[in-house]
Amino acid sequence: MEVMKGIVQRYQHKRISLVEAGVTRHRSIFNGLKALAEDQPNSKLCKPEVVIIHDAVRPFVEEDVLLKVAIAAKEHGAAGAIRPLVSTVISPSADGCLDHSLDRASHRASEMPQAFLFDVIYEAYQQCSDYDLEFGTECLQLALKYCHTKAKLVEGSPDLWKVTYKRDLYAAESIIKERISQQICILMDAKEDEEHVGRCLEEMLKKELNHVKVTSGALCHAGRDLQQIILEQCYNFVCVNVMTSDFEETRKLLNALEESNLSILYPVVVISVHFLDYKLVPFGQKMEHLMQIKEFAKEVKKRNILLCGLLVYYPQDEQKLQESLRQGATIIATLIKERSFGLVGQLLVA
Amino acid sequence: MEVMKGIVQRYQHKRISLVEAGVTRHRSIFNGLKALAEDQPNSKLCKPEVVIIHDAVRPFVEEDVLLKVAIAAKEHGAAGAIRPLVSTVISPSADGCLDHSLDRASHRASEMPQAFLFDVIYEAYQQCSDYDLEFGTECLQLALKYCHTKAKLVEGSPDLWKVTYKRDLYAAESIIKERISQQICILMDAKEDEEHVGRCLEEMLKKELNHVKVTSGALCHAGRDLQQIILEQCYNFVCVNVMTSDFEETRKLLNALEESNLSILYPVVVISVHFLDYKLVPFGQKMEHLMQIKEFAKEVKKRNILLCGLLVYYPQDEQKLQESLRQGATIIATLIKERSFGLVGQLLVA
Incomplete structure (x- = not known):
């Protein structure tokens, strides 16, 4: 928290509110949503119509895709960026062998940003189980499961990739230097x-x-x-x-x-x-x-x-x-x- | 073909045989296998017991994983490198909305290298349909479908990633420079x-x-x-x-x-x-x-x-x-x- 405060101060950001993280991804997002909700005590922020959720590990997000998911969320209740799969996805059996492989053309990688009508995603988080909060990874899935909201999928650019491995840091450095x-x-x-x-x-x-x-x-x-x-x-x-x-x-x-x-x-x-x-x-x-x-x-x-x-x-x-x-x-x-x-x-x- | 011949000559490789590519991934691999098969005319190469298939777009493959898949293939008939999924995989519906998302923990990305008993994979390619050759992407799936061979899955290192986008070229350059x-x-x-x-x-x-x-x-x-x-x-x-x-x-x-x-x-x-x-x-x-x-x-x-x-x-x-x-x-x-x-x-x- 202190590190983040330091960053906000150092780079002179004016429109950022920080929220304490949770121990899992979903718990952190839920904390963020609570800070925007009207029914929470001490809430200083206004409840928005649409909320965009994004990962800091995808730093090269363009304004364009933020706009697209926000507009789609307004219409459909939920929306998320997707990308084609780079590798085939398979399902292993318990003994570490191939059980079956998925058709690459009929699947997509779900990326960020995602946008939601605030009421939809907030309700989904309020209703979801502890198991979801502990082990879930996909916000679109929560909106589907608990609010029956089918998210609109929006094609994202390759720049949305997740900076995960050391090679991604190299790539990120080169992209910034180029820009x-x-x-x-x-x-x-x-x-x-x-x-x-x-x-x-x-x-x-x-x-x-x-x-x-x-x-x-x-x-x-x-x-x-x-x-x-x-x-x-x-x-x-x-x-x-x-x-x-x-x-x-x-x-x-x-x-x-x-x-x-x-x-x-x-x-x-x-x-x-x-x-x-x-x-x-x-x-x-x-x-x-x-x-x-x-x-x-x-x-x-x-x-x-x-x-x-x-x-x-x-x-x-x-x-x-x-x-x-x-x-x-x-x-x-x-x-x-x-x-x-x-x-x-x-x-x-x- | 001329470009590849030039590369082989320029870097003085001695143990490479080139085979004409096909119009799809599977057709190219099939051509490679034919060049090793005994039943083909003009075959100058010996049929191997195990064959390893790899993508040139994964240049950082280590000897270690080649050895692992080859040994596993000898035992199981087929083996391939896998990696954890970086993003959640989803299945879209026909109208471009989320149909369902897959549990990230129970799926893996199938990477290369893969290894096979030569007779297994050659038979799979001989039996598979034109549709497979045109639209398929997964060799392990062919071995499963046509030879009932369940591939052993081997954990690969992050270095097996596919050099796909411009950022991957940046990453590859940095990795080589570091090495x-x-x-x-x-x-x-x-x-x-x-x-x-x-x-x-x-x-x-x-x-x-x-x-x-x-x-x-x-x-x-x-x-x-x-x-x-x-x-x-x-x-x-x-x-x-x-x-x-x-x-x-x-x-x-x-x-x-x-x-x-x-x-x-x-x-x-x-x-x-x-x-x-x-x-x-x-x-x-x-x-x-x-x-x-x-x-x-x-x-x-x-x-x-x-x-x-x-x-x-x-x-x-x-x-x-x-x-x-x-x-x-x-x-x-x-x-x-x-x-x-x-x-x-x-x-x-x-």
């Missing part, structure tokens, strides 16, 4: 028309990450836009420094990010891009100067911001420049995709 | 007793990756050991250069790896570690020198070897040195875990 890598914001340190090389990098990134939305703007007059981008939950920022050789612009961005609380849920990737013209500054000197990034990175890492530097070789030869930018785009794409804490503060070279 | 990151070989460029700093790094790595087997040796007299390590399928090498400032030792290692064909199946990570004493060589100069690694990396990447450099700051102060080494170990752990092509040739700094 928060769908948008990249590129910030230039000067007016747009001067930004030939920044624009080229943007084009390369669009090519490298062809499903990704790449937006760009100049940081100096992007204050308002930046707020908008942060509000849209963009978790990836590329700060292109052409005119200046220091971290002034990157710092401004980091400040804006820190103020926004964006990184509270997921780590935000920030890549500070610099260019090297051998003729102007020796490579070693430039590297040494840019290694300051380690210190900034250490600081912002505490706030879940992953800062890396990228030094792009900037030759006169147009073809070589394109090659450098292509490499730079690959590195940016990798840093965003991996979102790895271990490489924070590194200065990569393209 | 090939379980062993790291550290190679020192000098005799063991001189290697204080190399030893310290080794200790740090053991701390950072506490489930990982870390072995070490001097490359100069590790020729034979190295062959052994490669044979054990170690996919991670850390080449510690204390005495020399160039890539001589790393190159020797890369040559040995290229000769070994180790990287044919999975990418091999090689990290070339160097140390920087500010008093002896300026940082920029050292960096510039080590940037050569980009060229080597580009070359060996073609052969699925991922080479990165790591420059560790080597101060006099013992505590600061420990901190550098700790950072170095974190970076090494990250590079091995991510196994990312995008960062090949980079020189990271600890």
Whole structure:
């Protein structure tokens, strides 16, 4: 309970009421329903017409299916998401041998979310036996057995799967990483028309990450836009420094990010891009100067911001420049995709 | 067929015979069985006593369960791996509503591998109907229906799951990456007793990756050991250069790896570690020198070897040195875990 309270507080959820869990699934759900019922003492919540029941182990539920089951429940009294069976289901005999197998096409896996008219499911839980509460697993079955309500079945998406095994945690991590890598914001340190090389990098990134939305703007007059981008939950920022050789612009961005609380849920990737013209500054000197990034990175890492530097070789030869930018785009794409804490503060070279 | 032939050739499999697939699962299996049967024309294979049937979409099958189903099949005529149900299974009515739900505890998911006495399953396939061949999904059911053979059910591990959705590919990738990151070989460029700093790094790595087997040796007299390590399928090498400032030792290692064909199946990570004493060589100069690694990396990447450099700051102060080494170990752990092509040739700094 304390852990859950901590989570609600930490992520600043406003519309959550917590209820003590029971020792089984059905007892926990029953406790939740009681908190919504009118006939219970100390009830502070209003009784809803429709209640949706969901498992926390299915974190990728879409609004769409919530809407569908709620509407179907209003009409049918009960509704639940289903999926095709991935494996054939069999019934074993007592001696551990095959008794019979079920026809896969005429069965479905019952998933969550499920929705009910509140009065239907509450009555079902009030009437059901201790055996049901101890060993049952299926709310739709309770509504059928005790209220004669035949649930409407709604096709769900594969995303409704239950995070059960270690492999599911791997899958969940990859899905989250993919989702928060769908948008990249590129910030230039000067007016747009001067930004030939920044624009080229943007084009390369669009090519490298062809499903990704790449937006760009100049940081100096992007204050308002930046707020908008942060509000849209963009978790990836590329700060292109052409005119200046220091971290002034990157710092401004980091400040804006820190103020926004964006990184509270997921780590935000920030890549500070610099260019090297051998003729102007020796490579070693430039590297040494840019290694300051380690210190900034250490600081912002505490706030879940992953800062890396990228030094792009900037030759006169147009073809070589394109090659450098292509490499730079690959590195940016990798840093965003991996979102790895271990490489924070590194200065990569393209 | 050509694709499969290509795979068999590329990965140098010696004991595989390919059979043309059918349009359904059962027809494909039947084709496979025919290739083993004595009564078929042009059969070059010997009829086995027991045959194991498996799905390619379950790539993480362990030898253990193969053995178990084969032994059980010898005794019972048929055997198959099962798993507990993750979701409740229901039967829908014709109008898309819940008809009834099945008791989760008395049903199981039927998985693969399955094993059969060859004569049992071959007869079952010969006798079964066109309807079975078109719409059936369960071999155990065929053995039951046509040969009255009740399959023995064997508990399988969660690793038997079917790679079905995109999330399963993510999970599979993570599992493979984890498996090939379980062993790291550290190679020192000098005799063991001189290697204080190399030893310290080794200790740090053991701390950072506490489930990982870390072995070490001097490359100069590790020729034979190295062959052994490669044979054990170690996919991670850390080449510690204390005495020399160039890539001589790393190159020797890369040559040995290229000769070994180790990287044919999975990418091999090689990290070339160097140390920087500010008093002896300026940082920029050292960096510039080590940037050569980009060229080597580009070359060996073609052969699925991922080479990165790591420059560790080597101060006099013992505590600061420990901190550098700790950072170095974190970076090494990250590079091995991510196994990312995008960062090949980079020189990271600890």
